[in-house]
Amino acid sequence: MRVIATAGHVDHGKSTLVRRLTGMEPDRWAEERRRGLTLDLGFGWTRIGAEDVAFVDVPGHERFVPTMLAGAGPVPAVVFVVAADEGWKPQSAEHLAALHAFGVERGLLVVTKLDRADPGPATTEALRELAATSLGTVPTVACSGTSGEGLTGVRAAVGELVAGLPVPPAGADVRLWLDRAFTIRGAGTVVTGTLAAGTITTGDELDLGGTTVSVRGIESLGTERTTVRGVARVALNLRGVDRDRARRGHALLTPGAWLTTSEVDVRLRGAASADLHRELVLHLGTAAVPVRVRPLGTDTVRLALRTPLPLRVGDRGLLRDPGAHLIAAGADVLDVRPPELRRRGAARARGAELSGDLALAYLRRHGFVRAADFRAMGLPPAGNRVGDWLVDPGRFARLRSTVRDEVAAWSRAHPVAAGMPEDALRHRLGLPSADLLAPLLTGLETSSGLVRLPGTGLDPRVASALALLDEDFAAHPFRAPETDHLRDLGLGRRELAAAVRHGRLTPIADGVYLAPGTETRAADALAGLEQPFTVSAARRALDSTRRVMVPLLEHLDAVGVTEPLGDGTRRLR
Template identity: 55%
Template sequence: MHVVATAGHVDHGKSTLVRALTGMEPDRWDEEHRRGLTIDLGFAWTELPSAGTLAFVDVPGHHRFVPNMLAGVGPVPAVLFVVAADEGWMPQSAEHLDAAHALGVWHGLLAITRSDLADPAPAAAEALAEINETTLGDVAAIPVSAPTGSGLDDLVTALDDLAGRLPQPDVDAPVRLWVDRSFTIRGSGTVVTGTLPAGRLRVGDELEIPSLGRTAGVRALQCLGRPVTEAGAVARVAVNLRGVPADALHRGDAVLTPQRFRTSDVLDARLDRTGDDPLPQHLMLHIGSAAVTARVRPLGSDTVRLTLSGALPLRVGDRGLLREPGRHRVLGGTTVLDVAPPALTRRGAAAERARILSTLDGEPDEHSELRRRGIVRKDELKRMGVPVTSRPVAAGWVVDEKLWAELRSRLPDVVARWRQANPLETGPPVDVVRQQLDLPERSLVHALVSPPLAIRAGRVVRDDTAQVDHLPAPVAKAVDELRARLAAEPLVAPDATQLAELGLGRRELAAADRAGVLVRIGDGVVLLPESIDEAVRTLRTLSGPFTVSDARQAWGTTRRVAIPLLQYLDRHEITERLPDDRRQLR
């Protein structure tokens, strides 16, 4: 299917033309027929000779209904611009053309209606001169008369040619359907309609509704009034959503493929202006079918920061326009450059931001985003519309290669400086390293650490020397003396007095324990790590469950050592305490 918007004319010239082309009535409201004026969006469709189905979104022309017009033009790829031969170029024609240009509509066609009432050549020449200066460029002009049928065959041929030249949509892209109508059907629930510019919808799909903060299933689909099980872009679709309350959705809302879009109320954009008047502080941003108030902060000569009155699901490269409703004028088109911009809090931050934005073109680029953001989640980039090929370094995080190399080079210095300030510690805790390197998550520290560094007991330590070498010299000497004593009688732990004589207080013993050269099995009770393994081997020689006394005698030690040693083995699930207070090896 192909979709075009019919725009440019203020009265029923457009609607009459659409009716003649399709045999359908695009004006849906009695008031439109009574006033002879298109007020809201109308929809109709026809079959082309070779290009298939063509759907029309008939938009209102009067300046009072420009917001409705923009909701219809926003999501479509082409426009059928309509000018009456007996009226020529009109003020609303200029505003409609400004809108199409601002939105970056590249494909179009000019129809000169009511050609039976006046010579179409002057109106065509004037309109083509205006259109040629916009993104539509050089378009074909077809004189027609809906009442007489003159020129309709030529217009159908031109539309067929236009449809055949439209770019192929990406049917594998995530769905973002901007809602242009929402209504309820008794027994079915809420139905929303819109132009699907990319992606594919299926009955049973689960769609995200950001304005409601929830998802909803697709109960049924229609495409041009016919029930379907699947609809691919580009298409006019009606989506029956399961479990959505009546009046919960409105024009300007969107339904999305879950977790593929980032909802944002602050964005940086490039503004393509036609004039150089000072920008008003508040304007209307039109994007898709949405219209929200935007506070405008100029950054550079052609870039702005927009703070929106409501969050929208946006991606890098999205096109919109800024309009000043009070003066009925389009100020220019916007290209979204960043949907997650940094706060501008420091002196000079705005100027620096303008410099960075001047290097962006609105094309989503992974390397550019990583260079500016440094570290970001892969899924977050995808939500911004940035294709990602880099392999995550940890837990979904992707990192700029230059920054990652810099972090690796800084890590040893961070560890060394921390140990110098804390000589009784083997190394800084992982979270301290995370803060020192300004990393968002501890998993990134784990990914950074490589030999000769290692992570032990939640700390980053050097792994290329004996653990005792991590201790200050006086403590290392005292530990060596203690190890010599324990080597002779491994399970006869020194008491507090003996430890004090060696200069081993609580802090020193804790440091030796962290270094792995001693094991604190209880308050003031320390053993060699290898003594623990020897104690377990001794227990394996006992037959069946054993008591504390059995273990103590087998070990040749005192209850002061035996009881905390058994409790240590219980905690490490090496032994199991039975209901009768005996134990057994697991």
């Protein structure tokens, strides 16, 4: 499906053209039909060639410019209508200014009412006006909505227009700007909008203003569907939201894929920052939000939004002065998570920064950013990829040069420790995720969640005490030193834990330590016993004590060396 908008001065025949092309009545309200004046957004669709084409018919009267902007904002192309008997008019200019501010680049000029006047002069004037905007040179066709003359040419021209439009990716994140919301008895809340990209399927869960809603049903072009992909006009029956919490200007979003922000930095098109009023309205999608404007550079400003919006870098909107009924400027979103401007001269510096590589500038400012956050902001990947993170190469290089010093300082402060805990090192380095630590540990030793310098051993005092225990174990490998003896050697809990981490002791039970390799030596000694054997027989074979023997056999059971038989005896596995 392709979706295009109409534009043009009031009473130039936009709705009549849509009516003749689609056979549908775009003016939904009785008041519109009574007055012959479009007051709200209208819709109609038809098939042209191999494409379904949906029209968003916008009002042309100056009183309804905000409604026109809501209709034109989300669509990629426009049919611009000018009447042959009236030519270029004030709302023609305002609609064109809006399309230019939105950056619409694809269009078709339709000169209507050729049965009332020669379309040549109106065509020439309109083409001159359009050529000076983002639309540039566009094809043109003339017709009469009353007699039907020229409508075949209009259909063919519309077909050529939509055939040249790009096809958005089906896997894109969904952002459906709502243009209508209403209630249907027995169904509940229904919303409509133009799906610009992505795919929506029945049962999908989407985010609406921080609330998770599910898609109960989908209708597109009057037909119920189970799935729809952009670009498309859609009506969604939602579960999980009341009608009063959904309205024009809200957006249905892929959960977690968009950053909703109340401050953005934008580049202006068609105006200088010094020329703008401080209070304007930002129109983007179907939203219209009052903003405060703060100049940054000659063509860049910061917008403080009264209502947060889900925006991405590259979004195009426009700024409008509602008091003067003027389009003030186009606004291209540059940064949806801009830095604070607290220091003197910060605004000027920020303006200069906005002329450079914004993705790299953002990464340098934060150091480490999740790749998903860059996607949510609309920024291209920058820096180096480490797992799910993007990292600033300069920041990473500086950390890599200091990590050894951090580990060495820790070792000096904790001489009996077997190494610096990885979590402690991560916090000292200011890393937001443990995944970022591993690439910085080149040339360091790691084990059991500890980091140490190569060749780092135990504190000399601890090593000396363990050497004395080694002599005792050599004579009696299964006699654990008593607590008093360990204390006399200066081996407290921290020192013993360090010895265990270094592989110098094997913990059997609380306060019971034997030499490393105890399991293998015990298995060799127990192999000489008649199987099964008792605790007493094992104690005699290992020349041990009951204090050690019971926990040792339980330890051997746990590691699979021995097997308890349930009657107080065991056997080797």
